[in-house]
Amino acid sequence: MGELTVFNGSNDHKCHFVLVPLMAQGHMIPMVDMAQIIAARGALVSFVTTPVNAARIRPIIDRVKSHGLPIRFVELTFPCAESGLPEGCENVDLLPSMDLTRPFFDAVSLLRGPFESFVRDVEPVPSCMIVDYCSSFTAGIAQEMDIPRIIFHGPSCFYILCFQNLWEHKEYHEVDEFEPIVIPDMAQQVKISRAQAPGWFPGPDWKEVRDKAMEAEVSAQGVIVNTFHELEPEFVECYRKKIKKPVWPIGPFSLYNKDFTSKASRGKKSSVDERQVSSWLDSKETRSVVFVNFGSLVRTKVCQLIEIGRGLLASNRPFIWVLKEEEECCPEFRQWMSEELEGMEAGERSLVITGWAPQAVILSHPSVGGFVTHCGWNSILEAVCAGVPMITWPHFADQFLNEKLVVEVLKVGVDIGVRIPVYMMKENEVSVKGEAVEKAISRLMDDETDEESKERRGRAAKLAQNAWKAMEEGGSSYENLTRLIEYVSESSKLA
Missing domain, CATH: 3.40.50.2000 (Glycogen Phosphorylase B;)
Known part of the structure; x- marks a missing residue:
């Protein structure tokens, strides 16, 4: 000892x-x-x-x-x-x-x-x-x-x-x-x-x-x-x-953790330069970026990763996508990424982070307008504190009930449609298609034309104020x- x-x-x-x-x-x-x-x-x-x-x-x-x-x-x-x-x-x-x-x-x-x-x-x-x-x-x-x-x-x-x-x-x-x-x-x-x-x-x-x-x-x-x-x-x-x-x-x-350094050092050491992430976000419009992160335990299958990628690309919005090292190094997925994500246009509006990401730093940036989350409680709280509405994608444990709180009680999230936990799915089964990802992003982010989306974002902003107080x-x-x-x-x- x-x-x-x-x-x-x-x-x-x-x-x-x-x-x-x-x-x-x-x-x-x-x-x-x-x-x-x-x-x-x-x-x-x-x-x-x-x-x-x-x-x-x-x-x-x-x-x-x-x-x-x-x-x-x-x-x-x-x-x-x-x-x-x-x-x-x-x-x-x-x-x-x-x-x-x-x-x-x-x-x-x-x-x-x-x-x-x-x-x-x-x-x-x-x-x-x-x-x-x-x-x-x-x-x-x-x-x-x-x-x-x-x-x-x-x-x-x-x-x-x-x-x-x-x-x-x-x-x-x-x-x-x-x-x-x-x-x-x-x-x-x-x-x-x-x-x-x-x-x-x-x-x-x-x-x-x-x-x-x-x-x-x-x-x-x-x-x-x-x-x-x-x-x-x-x-x-x-x-x-x-x-x-x-x-x-x-x-x-x-x-x-109020300052940049404190936020960046929460959890493990980030696998990217936090300043580079902030610089990339600085180049984007306010509330335009979709942030995707499924926490430290979830391991997403290749077939599902590709569907997520398709949905993100189809949304025509800039995004930050956090991957596990074992996800990113899969040959099939690497090939898909090289074909779809590494082109000039996609590269300008996508930032892929492999490993641990400075989530609190990202969520608190004004360019981030939506968060696709696995509904872990820490992630939900960080989004609440930042006033960022969520797309809920629960996987197991407490996450389905956390989704109920976010979507049905607090009304600051959009349900992507997952109904069964990941451990009950078949090996190559996809729970969410790319079209559903695109649709959920549209529902969450279109607050300029959609009244429901605007009200959702207003509720999220109010919760953030209450959290700080x-x-x-x-x-x-x-x-x-x-x-x-x-x-x-x-x-x-x-x-």
């Missing part, structure tokens, strides 16, 4: 928060943001990570050091070999096959021993643990040491409520997996099928992991959610009443963080 102390101040802080993320980009990035937000309010933070993940967030560690924030990055050795994982597979997006996801969670549970040693030895004594919903191994340690433990939920209150209400609904477990069912006890009607809403850990192989996570949530003292009250007020209140515990919406965390001093999220720190401080005095 190693420890990287990145501040030179004393340990004389009112509270000491220990943050334990799940080692997956969509979970780590918001918790790194959260660590900085809490530390900026004067609390000491110990952020638990592993060597490979620490290397990936090195730019953030360096920035924290330069700002003098009271954050310690603690490296625990990740037990790859003991769990049957290839060496270095310390993050979900590094797994060579999604079949290794279950062994990965076995490895996560084995972190209990080194984590307990750290918690027992560290000074000052932790005032509180903030742990990812998936980090159930922390529950017993917190209970034994009488340390308050707060769950961090990555998705929205809307999603958590939908999932819990479905799980408790007997009929949900008995209907055909493709039959739409009305989710009970929601503030407005929401329909979903079992195939679209499998929860965090679907299938019998995940029963032990699922049960432990649910038990750990029940025994926690409260919940932190990366959302803000004005985004989903009725669902925040319903969730608070349902669990009868404190719920602290203190996001959007990404707004802590929530994080400012006196805003709802700022005040909720104050209440959280006060709660932990009082709990520490009673311990």
Whole structure:
């Protein structure tokens, strides 16, 4: 176990928060943001990570050091070999096959021993643990040491409520997996099928992991959610009443990163020069560019990639398209790209990024007018903060319910028409044709002539204003963080 102390101040802080993320980009990035937000309010933070993940967030560690924030990055050795994982597979997006996801969670549970040693030895004594919903191994340690433990939920209150209400609904477990069912006890009607809403850990192989996570949530003292009250007020209140515990919406965390450098360094190191991306965007008209990015886990089939490309070209709009390295290097797709994308006209209006893209930088640029997204919650929040309307293309996990929130509740998105998760599709099956991509872009972007599109963009702009206000001093999220720190401080005095 190693420890990287990145501040030179004393340990004389009112509270000491220990943050334990799940080692997956969509979970780590918001918790790194959260660590900085809490530390900026004067609390000491110990952020638990592993060597490979620490290397990936090195730019953030360096920035924290330069700002003098009271954050310690603690490296625990990740037990790859003991769990049957290839060496270095310390993050979900590094797994060579999604079949290794279950062994990965076995490895996560084995972190209990080194984590307990750290918690027992560290000074000052932790005032509180903030742990990812998936980090159930922390529950017993917190209970034994009488340390308050707060769950961090990555998705929205809307999603958590939908999932819990479905799980408790007997009929949900008995209907055909493709039959739409009305989710009970929601503030407005929401329909979903079992195939679209499998929860965090679907299938019998995940029963032990699922049960432990649910038990750990029940025994926690409260919940932190990366959302803000004005985004989903009725669902925040319903969730608070349902669990009868404190719920602290203190996001959007990404707004802590206000300047260009901070936005560019979120997550892994970008595979492109962020300044070149900004320069390319500067050459485009306001709200003219379509941005396509499906997150860190989705691997799109070649046949589907070609359809996406055809739709983008047919839209006659400039676009930025983010690809995985394994997608871009496929011979069939490379040939298509050389024939269709590398011509002079297409090249002038297309920018293809292979690898990790500076998404927050791109979305916040005034030239970006629409975002084709996989509906990961972090991506949705970044689009909300930038006031960019979305084309929703969910793939699995929480993404279909996130789509419902964006399209049906917030009304800031257009549904592209996906009905089944990617893992239920055949090998060479295409879920969305190029024509549907072109049509969705047209619906989203034609706000000069289409009243519905204009109203959608207006709602998106209003949400962005509310998001920024929530994080400012006196805003709802700022005040909720104050209440959280006060709660932990009082709990520490009673311990």
